[in-house]
Amino acid sequence: MQGSYNIEQQTLAALARGERAATEQIYRDNYHIVSGWIVKHGGVAGDVTDLFQEAMVVLFGKAQDSEFKLTCSIGTYLFAICKHLWYKRLNKNDKSPEVLTDSLGTDDDRTGIAYEDDISVHIEREAHYEQLEFALDDLGEPCRSLLKAFYYQEKSMQEIAADFGYTNPDNAKTQKYKCLTRLKKIFYAKQG
Amino acid sequence: MSVNKKISELAESYLAGTMAPEELDVLTARLRSDSVFAAEFQETLDLLRSMVDSGKHRRFKNMLRDVHQEVIDTPVKQKKNYFIFSGQLWRTVGVAASVAFVASTVTFWSLKPTLNKTESKYNTISREVKGLKIAQAKQIEKQKQLEIDLDKTIKSTPPPSDVKKTGTGFALTNNGYFVTAYHVLHDENGYGDSVYILNNDGQYFKASLVTFDADADVAIMKVDRAGFRFADGDLPYTFSKSKAGLGTHIFTLGYPTDELSYSEGYISSRNGFDGNTLQYTLELPVGHGQSGSPMIDGKGNILGLLTAVGSQKEEKTYAVSAKAITDLLQQLPDEKSIKLPKYPKISRIGREQQIDKIEDFTFVVKVYKK
Numbered sequence: 001m002q003g004s005y006n007i008e009q010q011t012l013a014a015l016a017r018g019e020r021a022a023t024e025q026i027y028r029d030n031y032h033i034v035s036g037w038i039v040k041h042g043g044v045a046g047d048v049t050d051l052f053q054e055a056m057v058v059l060f061g062k063a064q065d066s067e068f069k070l071t072c073s074i075g076t077y078l079f080a081i082c083k084h085l086w087y088k089r090l091n092k093n094d095k096s097p098e099v100l101t102d103s104l105g106t107d108d109d110r111t112g113i114a115y116e117d118d119i120s121v122h123i124e125r126e127a128h129y130e131q132l133e134f135a136l137d138d139l140g141e142p143c144r145s146l147l148k149a150f151y152y153q154e155k156s157m158q159e160i161a162a163d164f165g166y167t168n169p170d171n172a173k174t175q176k177y178k179c180l181t182r183l184k185k186i187f188y189a190k191q192g
Numbered sequence: 193m194s195v196n197k198k199i200s201e202l203a204e205s206y207l208a209g210t211m212a213p214e215e216l217d218v219l220t221a222r223l224r225s226d227s228v229f230a231a232e233f234q235e236t237l238d239l240l241r242s243m244v245d246s247g248k249h250r251r252f253k254n255m256l257r258d259v260h261q262e263v264i265d266t267p268v269k270q271k272k273n274y275f276i277f278s279g280q281l282w283r284t285v286g287v288a289a290s291v292a293f294v295a296s297t298v299t300f301w302s303l304k305p306t307l308n309k310t311e312s313k314y315n316t317i318s319r320e321v322k323g324l325k326i327a328q329a330k331q332i333e334k335q336k337q338l339e340i341d342l343d344k345t346i347k348s349t350p351p352p353s354d355v356k357k358t359g360t361g362f363a364l365t366n367n368g369y370f371v372t373a374y375h376v377l378h379d380e381n382g383y384g385d386s387v388y389i390l391n392n393d394g395q396y397f398k399a400s401l402v403t404f405d406a407d408a409d410v411a412i413m414k415v416d417r418a419g420f421r422f423a424d425g426d427l428p429y430t431f432s433k434s435k436a437g438l439g440t441h442i443f444t445l446g447y448p449t450d451e452l453s454y455s456e457g458y459i460s461s462r463n464g465f466d467g468n469t470l471q472y473t474l475e476l477p478v479g480h481g482q483s484g485s486p487m488i489d490g491k492g493n494i495l496g497l498l499t500a501v502g503s504q505k506e507e508k509t510y511a512v513s514a515k516a517i518t519d520l521l522q523q524l525p526d527e528k529s530i531k532l533p534k535y536p537k538i539s540r541i542g543r544e545q546q547i548d549k550i551e552d553f554t555f556v557v558k559v560y561k562k
Contacts (some may be wrong), residue, residue: 018248018251018252018254018255020259023252023255023256023259024259024263026260027259027260027263027264028263030261031392032263032395033393033395034394035303035394035396036390036393036394036395036396039394040394040451044393051255051262051410053256053257053260056248056256057252060249061249064245064248082501125245125249128242129242129245129246129249129250131315132242132243134247141532147243149243151243151246151247152246152247152250152251153247154247177200180236180240181199181200182199184200184236184239186237188235
């Protein structure tokens with residue numbers, strides 16, 4: 001038991017680092033279990049992909065916290081998150097709200113709330129990123145592309161200097177700081 | 193501007209942990225003394241963290257899409273001996289209720305394309321009803337290779353296409369061999385593109401045809417996945433080699449939907465339709481989708497495999513005797529030989545427990561066609 005727990009924690013740590021092998025393994029091991037359940041509960045293939053990937057992102061987000069320890073297996077966690085997400089979606093569409101109470105009744109109340117919390121944190125985070133995205137759009141070019149190249153595509157200042165036509169990486173860096181300052185203004189102005 | 197630039201730079205090296213100790217001291221001192229600067233600095237840190245995290249999440253999401261394509265969506269390779277389906281969904285061999293009502297003279301209908309047509313009433317009728325092109329089907333049948341050449345590399349992948357037919361299958365061995373009704377896989381329009389089983393846990397596994405007997409309506413298949421097991425432990429049932437007597441109580445487990453369904457009944461006639469000695473006639477309520485379900489006696493002996501139901505007047509159910517399965521297995525070449533369990537493991541337990549043991553070894557068989 002202890003051994004398999006350690007393996008799961010290692011897989012989780014690899015997932016947190018964004019390692020592909022771990023991600024593939026978790027995907028392969030759990031997708032179909034979730035898929036079967038969602039389809040049984042009125043979902044279609046597209047729903048399954050959306051939900052499962054969202055649950056993976058929730059887990060990825062949780063795993064970023066090095067303090068995070070699983071209280072159940074990765075599979076159980078993903079399955080629970082998917083269930084919650086699916087019921088959330090059903091509620092939103094007002095398809096069959098009564099399903100919620102019925103089937104969630106099987107979860108322990110406290111863990112149920114824990115999953116809800118994880119999902120709320122995830123939704124807040126996504127909204128935050130979306131705000132950031134809007135701010136980047138307002139920033140205009142070349143700042144928008146420059147910051148995206150650095151932070152999203154992880155390009156080096158060397159590459160960015162070449163791509164954006166700066167004479168050297170230091171100039172590109174100076175530009176990046178200017179862009180960040182402007183981004184900060186736009187972002188917090190929106191927030192305020 | 194220069195102060196702001198300074199803050200961004202400071203925040204960046206602070207986050208990266210690349211700050212020189214003396215620089216860090218200066219920063220700490222200023223953060224303590226200058227609250228405006230401290231607030232600015234905090235905002236900048238938050239923004240940088242957000243940018244880094246957002247990038248990380250974004251890359252992760254992109255990777256997920258990629259992983260999904262590779263792990264889940266990998267397309268099934270096109271092969272030349274592909275199945276052709278006209279797109280009609282038949283859930284069982286049995287007379288679909290609507291068909292039966294329309295053609296009131298029909299007493300039996302089956303999808304067996306290679307039936308001997310000389311005398312069989314039901315063969316003729318089935319042609320009338322469904323327009324079976326028997327000669328053509330027969331020819332295709334002959335040409336058909338036994339092996340359905342399907343992509344063996346895909347593991348537990350849900351099929352990309354629509355379900356055309358569903359039936360039930362049950363395990364022959366724990367490592368992936370199973371049996372179902374041949375007509376689930378093949379009708380007068382040919383085969384489907386691919387066959388998957390869907391187990392009780394909602395997992396899909398791709399399967400390939402190993403061998404079949406179209407006349408008997410029996411198909412042996414195998415789950416493609418390496419190291420596959422239906423469940424822990426041994427098969428709970430065994431296969432009866434002799435024919436069971438009139439009045440023997442039997443039960444079945446099958447999937448009229450994706451939910452497992454139980455029903456029980458008895459052997460009402462030693463032979464099947466039109467005196468077919470390979471079959472039994474049963475009093476047993478079954479639903480569409482239960483073709484290929486096991487017919488089991490109280491001790492856990494598989495007596496047969498459900499194949500067809502009669503018209504609405506008779507309400508008979510027909511099962512192929514287990515002998516057709518064991519005979520077919522004996523024709524397999526040595527290297528593929530399948531060892532069936534010798535004794536049932538559920539002869540002395542109650543029905544609920546029997547079902548509990550058997551259900552892991554029964555599953556939905558889904559035939560797909562793009």
